[in-house]
Amino acid sequence: MKKMDNVVMYSNIKKFLFFILLIYIFSPMVICESQIRPVLTQSPIKLDGLLVEPAWENAEPINDFTQRELSEGASPTEKTEVRILYDNNNLYIGVICYDSEPEKIIHKELKLDGNLKSDDMFAFVIDTYNDKRMGQYFEVNPNGARFDASFNNGVQIWSLNEEWDGIWDVYGRITEYGWSVEIVIPFKTLRYPSTETQVWGINFMRIIQRKHEEVLWRGWKRNDGIFQLSKAGTLHIAEPLKKGLQLDVKPYILTGVERELDSDSDEVFNYGLDVTYGLDSNTTLTLTTKTDFAQIESDKEIINLTRFNLRYPEKRDFFLEGAETFSFTQGSSNLFYSRRIGISPEREEVPILGGIKLTQKTGSFRIGIMSMQTDEKNGYPQTNYSAIRVKKDIFEQSYVGFIATNLLDGKRHDNQLYGVDFKYRTDKFLTDKNFEVDASVAGTVTDGKTGKSMAERITFLFFPTS
Numbered sequence: 001m002k003k004m005d006n007v008v009m010y011s012n013i014k015k016f017l018f019f020i021l022l023i024y025i026f027s028p029m030v031i032c033e034s035q036i037r038p039v040l041t042q043s044p045i046k047l048d049g050l051l052v053e054p055a056w057e058n059a060e061p062i063n064d065f066t067q068r069e070l071s072e073g074a075s076p077t078e079k080t081e082v083r084i085l086y087d088n089n090n091l092y093i094g095v096i097c098y099d100s101e102p103e104k105i106i107h108k109e110l111k112l113d114g115n116l117k118s119d120d121m122f123a124f125v126i127d128t129y130n131d132k133r134m135g136q137y138f139e140v141n142p143n144g145a146r147f148d149a150s151f152n153n154g155v156q157i158w159s160l161n162e163e164w165d166g167i168w169d170v171y172g173r174i175t176e177y178g179w180s181v182e183i184v185i186p187f188k189t190l191r192y193p194s195t196e197t198q199v200w201g202i203n204f205m206r207i208i209q210r211k212h213e214e215v216l217w218r219g220w221k222r223n224d225g226i227f228q229l230s231k232a233g234t235l236h237i238a239e240p241l242k243k244g245l246q247l248d249v250k251p252y253i254l255t256g257v258e259r260e261l262d263s264d265s266d267e268v269f270n271y272g273l274d275v276t277y278g279l280d281s282n283t284t285l286t287l288t289t290k291t292d293f294a295q296i297e298s299d300k301e302i303i304n305l306t307r308f309n310l311r312y313p314e315k316r317d318f319f320l321e322g323a324e325t326f327s328f329t330q331g332s333s334n335l336f337y338s339r340r341i342g343i344s345p346e347r348e349e350v351p352i353l354g355g356i357k358l359t360q361k362t363g364s365f366r367i368g369i370m371s372m373q374t375d376e377k378n379g380y381p382q383t384n385y386s387a388i389r390v391k392k393d394i395f396e397q398s399y400v401g402f403i404a405t406n407l408l409d410g411k412r413h414d415n416q417l418y419g420v421d422f423k424y425r426t427d428k429f430l431t432d433k434n435f436e437v438d439a440s441v442a443g444t445v446t447d448g449k450t451g452k453s454m455a456e457r458i459t460f461l462f463f464p465t466s
Contacts, residue, residue, distance in 0.1 A: 034234070068221070070213060076213070078099050105210075118209065128191060135201065141172065142181070144170050150164040150323075167186055218231050224427065273287075276317070285358055318357065328442075386406045438458065
């Protein structure tokens, strides 16, 4: 029986690879883009929301925006200007959103990572590897409220990883001519290739809420949008960037006294450490020991009325770093769900003794390797969790990948998962339509037995991005 299962698995993988070959043969390869060349400045930029420093005058304004809503292809009703500067450590983006009726500007939100979609808002995306697949998304409103997220192989708003938090700052203000904002993003916040010059994908969007008007610099068609990285322009930085020391260290110490009902008081002393170190701009090493669960916000209480398990978002820094690399989805199911590590099914903390993770983007390959060790608690044995993920970029927006995971606990129970996935995406189907194919094959081995553990999935999507 085991031999027959292996034959079926190999047959499925061969069909899967043949399917990829057919798509490769019939794939169009067309690239259109616009270029921005930011200005290098040596003078300091004061973050006050006013573009009054002389360096801003040296930067060529980007103002050729086009409506996506309400009238696709129409000229904007209000003018927008974007200027970009950089120095040895930071990228600066200055924006002037002209408005003929500044008293009608909507600006209610003040909360970090709040819902800015109900306000007048300016947003932009940066694809530092210019691979048309992954990027960071940033939003600001006239109050200087900000929202950020990362996204991976998706052009829909629901593909955002809102738990990603970058280090950046912003200052906005309303003026007599509209509203303006200054944004600073340290280069150490971003991951980018180790090359002499940088070519990043970039795009901008503005929403004028009272008019329900959405304008974009590029990708303004209804079938595109700001997350359609293949339609973004490019940002060219000619000088080598100063990488600096990409090291973040987060230690913690917690002491106190706890007492359970009908028992004596016990002293509590907990400590731990999280370290994130950029070996270079392409490779990040992340370490954790005695991971601190108190530094993240609590989960929202949800009443589950279905027969399916709830999926809570990951909020721990160790797992958020490079999370896009490890994603492997079959429909709504993600085969690598990090929330199972360090948390029992009853949602109680299981101590993490230590963990190590390495993520790397080299050329067309994206690689992730991780190993975690948890301690014994409340009947749950010590357990090691390991995973390796490899993705290879192909065509203009697509990839093929492999994942393997391993679980081994102190009771000698083990489980392995193996999977191959493929995502094909094009925005040139029938000339200008979006078309997407997701295909995957995965199987598990538990305590040396395969059984009926194979799962296959193929999905065809033909969709707009709005």
